[in-house]
Amino acid sequence: MKALVYKQPGDVRIEEREIPAPKPGEALIRVAAAGLCGTDRHIADGSYRGAPGIVLGHELAGVVVEVGSGVRDLTVGTAVGVDPNLACRACERCRAGKPHLCANAQAVGVTRDGGLAPYVCVPAELLAPLPAGLSPVHAILGEPLSCVVHALDRAEIKPGGRAAVWGLGTAGIMMIQLLKALGQTRIVGVSHHEDHRRLALRAGATEVMTQEEARIGLEVDLAVEASGSPSAFGPAFDALAPGGTLLVYGVMNPEDTVALKPEAMFRKELRIVASYVGPSTLDRALSLLSAGTVDAELLLGDRLSLGEAREWVLKQGPRRKAKAHVIFEHEEAMP
Template sequence: MLRAVFTKPHEIVIEEAPIPDPPPGEAVVRVAACGICGTDLKINEGHYLGRLPVTPGHEFAGIVEALGEGVTGVRVGDLVAINPNLPCRRCEFCRIGKPHLCLDAQAVGVTRPGAFAEFCSIPIELLVPVPDDLPLALAAMMEPVSCCLHGIDLADIRPGDSVILLGGGSIGLILLQLARAAGATFIAISEPRAEKRELALSLGADCAVEPGEIGSVAESLPDGGAQVVIECAGVTVAARQALTLVRHGGTVLLFGVCPPEETVDLQPYEVFHREITIRGCYTNPFTDTRALSLLASGRVLVEPLITHTYSIEETAEGIEAVRRGETVKAQVLPSR
C-alpha cells in the first residue's frame, strides 16, 4: 500500500509499505477519505503530541477489509467512521467518565499510524457503523463534527440565544449549524476571508463580517453582547476579543487551538462583575454517534465544506494549501 510518512519537521515522504496485519482486537480499514486538520499541520511542523516519524490522518471513514483474531461484532465490508481517540481506561480521568482528559491516551494519526494511507489497523472499539446512504467522504467528517458537538454541549446554548463565532473555517461552519440546531436565533460569524463569509451566509449565518467589525455587531445586540461567544480560529487575540463580545452572564468557549506559549490579559474584575463563564473544550467524549446521526439526517451539511481533495501522493500539496488558508476542508482520498 501507499502511505505518507511525516519523517521530520516539514518533510513528508510517500512510500510503499506492507498492508498492516490486524492484531487481536483490531480491524484493518481501507481508507476512503481522510480530512486534513490543523493538528496535522502542527505534527508536520514537529510541534504537536505526535512523535515523528508518523503517518498522520485522524478524520476518516472507510470499509473494513480484514479482522484480527477473535474479533466479533464487526464484519468485512462494514462501512465505518473512526473515532481516533483511544483512552487508557485505567487512569483517574478514565475512571470518572472523562476519557478525553486521559493521562495516557493514544490517538490514531498522532501517536499511532493514521489514515494518510490506503489501509489502517484500528482497535474495534473506535469503529462507528456508518449508515449505507451516507457517503464515506461525508462520514469522514464525523470526528470534527463530534468535537464541535462537545463544544456546543459545553456552551449550553438554549433556544433563543445569540451566538458569535470567531473563525469561519470548517469548524466555525460546523459550529454555526450546530448552534442553529441547538436553538440559537441569532448567529454572527467573524472571518477575514470573503469566500468563507459567503459560505457562512449560505449555511444560515445571520451576519458574517471581517474580524474588525464584529465588535459593532456585538454592541448592536439587545444586551450589548452575545450569550455565547466561541473562539474557533485558534488565534490568541480572538480569545481576548471574545471577552469583549459576550454579554453579562454569558459564556466564552475556547475551542480553537491557540499557540501554547501565547497569553492574554484578563481583568479578573470583569469576569467577576459581569459573571462571565470561560470554558475550555477538548476533543469529543461520547459524541461520535450523535455526530454521525446529524450528518446522516442532513441537519449538518458538510459537503459544501469539502473544497479540496488530494491523492496520497499529493499529501504535501494538501498540507500546504491548508497552511495557506485556501481550503475550507481538504481531504486525502487514498483509494487508487
C-alpha cells in the same frame, strides 16, 4: 501502498509501506477518504506532539476488510467511521469517566498510524458503523464534528440565545449549522476571509463581520473562539453579554498568551469553557451528517493527491478550500 508519514518537525514524506495485518482487537480498514486539518499542520511543525514515523490522518472513514482475533460484533464489509482517540481505561481520568482526557491517550494519526494511506489497522472499539445512506467521504467529517458536538455540549446552549463564532474554517461552519439547529436567534460569523464569510451565510449565519467590525458593539450570550488565533480571544471575550460564555475551541500554540479583564468577568458573571476532543460523540456526529443537519457538501472542499496533502500539511502550495481531503481509489477486489 503509499502513505503520508510524519518523520520529525518540518519533515513529512510519502513512503512506501506494507499493507498492515490486524493485531488482536484490531480491524484492517480500506480507507475511502481522509480529511486534513489544522492539527496535522501542528503535528508537522512540532507544536502538537505526534509520534515520529506514524502515518498521518485522524479524520477517516472506510470499510472493514479483515478483523484480528477477539473482534466480535464487527463484520467484514461494514462501512465505518473512526473515533481516533484511544483511552487506556486504567488511569485516574479514565476511571473518572473522562476517557478523552486520558493520561496515556493514544490517537490514530497522531501517536499511531492514521488514514492518509489506502489501508490502516484501527482498534475495533474505535469504529462506528455508518448510518445507512451516509457516504464514507462525507463520514470523514464525523471526527471534527464529534469534537464540535462535545464543545457545544460543554457550552450548555439555551434556545433563543445570541451567538458569534470567530474563525470560519470547518469547525466554525459546523458550529454555525449546529447553533442554528439549537435555536439561536442571532448567529454572527466573524472572519477576515471573504469566502469564509459567504460560506457562513449559506450555513445559517444571520450576519457576518470582519474581525474589526466585530470589535464594535457586538453583544452575544455565547462567543466561540474557533480561529486558533490569540488575537480573536480578547474581542470574543469583550463581546459577551452578562451571564455569557466564552467557548475556547481553536488550537493555539503552547506559548501563546492572552490578556483578560477579571473585573468584567466578575461583574458580568462570565464563564470560560474549553473543549478538547469529543468523548463518545462520534455516533451523534454521524447521525447529524446523515440527517443533513450538518451539510457535508457545504463543508467538503478541495480533493488533493497525497503529494498535495503533503504540501498542505507543510504549509506549502496554494491555499485550499476546506475541508481539504484525499480520496483513495480501490479496485473492488479485496487485498
